[in-house]
Amino acid sequence: MAIQTGTKQAVGAVELLKQDHRKVKELFKEFEQAEESSTKGEIAEKAIKELQVHSQVEEEIFYPEVRAAIDDPELMNEAKEEHHVVDLLIEEIQALSPDDDAFTAKFTVLAENVKHHIEEEENEMFPEAQKARLDMQDLGQRMAERKQELLAEITHGRNSRNGSKARRGNGNARRHSVRSKR
Numbered sequence: 001m002a003i004q005t006g007t008k009q010a011v012g013a014v015e016l017l018k019q020d021h022r023k024v025k026e027l028f029k030e031f032e033q034a035e036e037s038s039t040k041g042e043i044a045e046k047a048i049k050e051l052q053v054h055s056q057v058e059e060e061i062f063y064p065e066v067r068a069a070i071d072d073p074e075l076m077n078e079a080k081e082e083h084h085v086v087d088l089l090i091e092e093i094q095a096l097s098p099d100d101d102a103f104t105a106k107f108t109v110l111a112e113n114v115k116h117h118i119e120e121e122e123n124e125m126f127p128e129a130q131k132a133r134l135d136m137q138d139l140g141q142r143m144a145e146r147k148q149e150l151l152a153e154i155t156h157g158r159n160s161r162n163g164s165k166a167r168r169g170n171g172n173a174r175r176h177s178v179r180s181k182r
């Protein structure tokens, strides 16, 4: 639900992330219903792009702020490791052709992992973040801007998986200099 400020039109951070979650779950459903491997390949590609941008925005902007604002490092560590597992699965899926027998199996496992992660975020992390004194409008605004940048980079083919990791590292390094996160 968007947080009302009366002045800004920006979507609050949590609502922005929930919109992404809905989009990706919709793509998972489409994948399940698809029969042609070429269709599955296209849907998987779209879902992976969504997931990569979403995870990067969370890791660069949302997670450090939430980690600093709530007293639950275990929850944050778990979320980070879940992203890591998703990254590994994406890497394996990208190495396969949609015609490969393992493609659907791996993508299905990816979808199950992501759905579990979404549930934990929506049922545990987001409520905790909402209880903390975070400026969700400002966070949402920054995340929306970063998301547009990353989508543009991917569209222009500059945000390869490795490239995106390097940038993610830089983003974290920048954040380290302004606030301590553990």
Ligand SMILES: [Fe+2]
Binding pocket: 055, 058, 079, 083, 117, 121
């Ligand atoms: Fe996440």
